[in-house]
Amino acid sequence: MLNLFCSVLLLLLLSVSGKVKSPNYKEYCVIGAGPGGLQMAYFLHNAARNYIVFEKADKAGSFYEIYPIHQKLISINKRYTDRTNKEFNFRHDWNSLVSHDESLKMTKYTNEFFPPADTLVQYLNDFATKLNLKIQYNSTMHDVMKRDDKLFQMWDQHDNAYTCKYVIMATGIAKPNIPLIPGYELIEGYENLSTNLSQFMNQNVLVIGRGNAGHETAQYIYGVTNHVHMMSRSRNKLAWATHYVGHVRAVNNALLDTYHFNSLD
Helix, strand or coil: CHHHHHHHHHHHHHHHHCCCCCCCEEEEEEECCCHHHHHHHHHHHHCCCCEEEECCCCCCCHHHHCCCCCCECCCCECCCCCCCCHHHHHHCECCCCCCCCCCCCHHHCCCCCCCEHHHHHHHHHHHHHHCCCCEECCCCCEEEEECCCCCEEEECCCCCEEEEEEEEECCCCCCCCCCCCCCHHHCCCHHHCCCCHHHCCCCEEEEECCCHHHHHHHHHHCCCCCEEEEECCCCCCEHHHHCCCCCECHHHCHHHHHHHCCCCC
C-alpha cells in the first residue's frame, strides 16, 4: 500500500514539476495521411524526427476514394512542358509530392490531364510505402487537449492515450457544409450523392452551391434531366477569371454553355 502511495505521489510531483510522457510519446503527431500529412511525414522522416502519422482508414488518401463524387480531379497532370528543367516541370505538376525518389511522380501513373481520383490514392500509398513513412492506420483520434505541462494528449478509438510535443492537423475538411435554410433536412448532400443517372432521369434538379462540387454534379446529370437549376449566395467565380484554382474550373463548367445557349439549364 505504501509503495502504491509513493508511486502516485511521484506521478503527481512529476506532473507539476516536469513533463509526464506516456509510453506512446512522440515529438510530432500528424493527424491525417492525405497529401498534406504524407508530405509533412516525409520531411520529418528525412530530418530523423520522432514522429507518427495517425490515419483513421486502412490506407493513405482514403478521402479520394469518395471525393470528388464523380472521381475526376481538377488538379492538372502536366506531363510535357518542352523543358528539361526539373524545377520548372515540377512547378507545373499539380499532384506530385516532394521527395528524392524520381519514380514517385504522378506523371508516371496516368496519361490523363485531369487524373482519376483512384490513381491518386494508389500514388499516395506508394509514396507512404516506398519511403517507409511511420503511419498508424485504423486510428481515429479524439479529444486532443493541451495539458498544463504543455504536452498534447489524445486518445484513439480504443482509448489508448498518446502524448506529443507538437500536433499537426492534416485532416482537410472533415464535415459537410449544411445550409441552414428551411427544408434543409430534405436536401441530399454531396457526400451522399448517387452516381446512378437513372435516379435523375426526366427530373427537375436544384443544385444549391455553385462551386466545383455543384458544377461537377450538374455537369454529370444534365444529359438526362429536364432542367438543372443552380443557386448560390454569390455569383459564379471562374478560376480563369479570378486566377484562384479552387474556383470553378473549366473542366466542370459545361452547364454554363447550355445556360448561355438557352438550353433549359
